[in-house]
Amino acid sequence: DAGVIQSPRHEVTEMGQEVTLRCKPISGHNSLFWYRQTMMRGLELLIYFNNNVPIDDSGMPEDRFSAKMPNASFSTLKIQPSEPRDSAVYFCASSLGGRLPYEQYFGPGTRLTVT
Amino acid sequence: AQSVAQPEDQVNVAEGNPLTVKCTYSVSGNPYLFWYVQYPNRGLQFLLKYITGDNLVKGSYGFEAEFNKSQTSFHLKKPSALVSDSALYFCAVRDGNRDDKIIFGKGTRLHILP
Numbered sequence: 001d002a003g004v005i006q007s008p009r010h011e012v013t014e015m016g017q018e019v020t021l022r023c024k025p026i027s028g029h030n031s032l033f034w035y036r037q038t039m040m041r042g043l044e045l046l047i048y049f050n051n052n053v054p055i056d057d058s059g060m061p062e063d064r065f066s067a068k069m070p071n072a073s074f075s076t077l078k079i080q081p082s083e084p085r086d087s088a089v090y091f092c093a094s095s096l097g098g099r100l101p102y103e104q105y106f107g108p109g110t111r112l113t114v115t
Numbered sequence: 116a117q118s119v120a121q122p123e124d125q126v127n128v129a130e131g132n133p134l135t136v137k138c139t140y141s142v143s144g145n146p147y148l149f150w151y152v153q154y155p156n157r158g159l160q161f162l163l164k165y166i167t168g169d170n171l172v173k174g175s176y177g178f179e180a181e182f183n184k185s186q187t188s189f190h191l192k193k194p195s196a197l198v199s200d201s202a203l204y205f206c207a208v209r210d211g212n213r214d215d216k217i218i219f220g221k222g223t224r225l226h227i228l229p
Contacts, residue, residue: 004158031215033215042219042221042222043159043205043219043222045216045219048215048216050215055215055216056216091158091159093158093159095215097215098215100166101147101149101164101166101209101217102215103149103161103164104159104161104217105161106158106159106160107158108157108158109156109157109158
């Protein structure tokens with residue numbers, strides 16, 4: 001298996017622009033997670049889906065952030081409009097999900113720089 | 116609420132010496148605990164987990180972790196450190212209210228000195 005795939009790997013954009021990050025989870029996994037990592041705040045869970053349905057979006061910073069999972073093999077995280085404070089590494093992770101504590105598998109991340 | 120604490124921001128160990136990275140937890144039910152490692156410019160990688168059973172859990176790359184219920188700890192250990200073990204290590208606990216959600220600690224940076 002190719003693992004969790006994220007694109008782009010690097011994104012540089014100007015303040016006010018729309019940014020879309022993409023994720024393809026591991027085939028057969030039914031839970032998907034979006035995280036953000038910065039030096040100041042560490043690793044933060046933004047939102048997670050189970051069977052394509054958003055379960056917990058309490059970590060989404062504000063209305064500028066939105067996430068979708070239209071099918072089991074694809075998810076997007078969108079920031080509109082972007083701000084310099086959104087600069088971070090964004091990770092997508094997937095797991096088998098369910099009542100047992102399955103481990104999560106992380107993608108390589110998207111490094112976002114907003115100037 | 117479930118939580119984990121990693122009391123050390125950084126740990127330095129000489130190559131060949133045993134290493135320990137500390138983690139304590141707070142849960143309201145059964146503790147399901149994890150360790151992850153993050154190498155530079157990479158995503159987190161799963162090392163090992165404790166669900167139930169033997170208090171000594173063995174994982175990837177020669178790492179193991181000891182679950183101690185009385186001390187509410189889940190320390191990561193390795194008998195002989197390698198320079199390549201230098202990385203950022205995260206302890207995590209499953210959120211009892213959300214089966215899939217896990218709560219990560221702030222991480223401990225491990226430096227193995229040659």
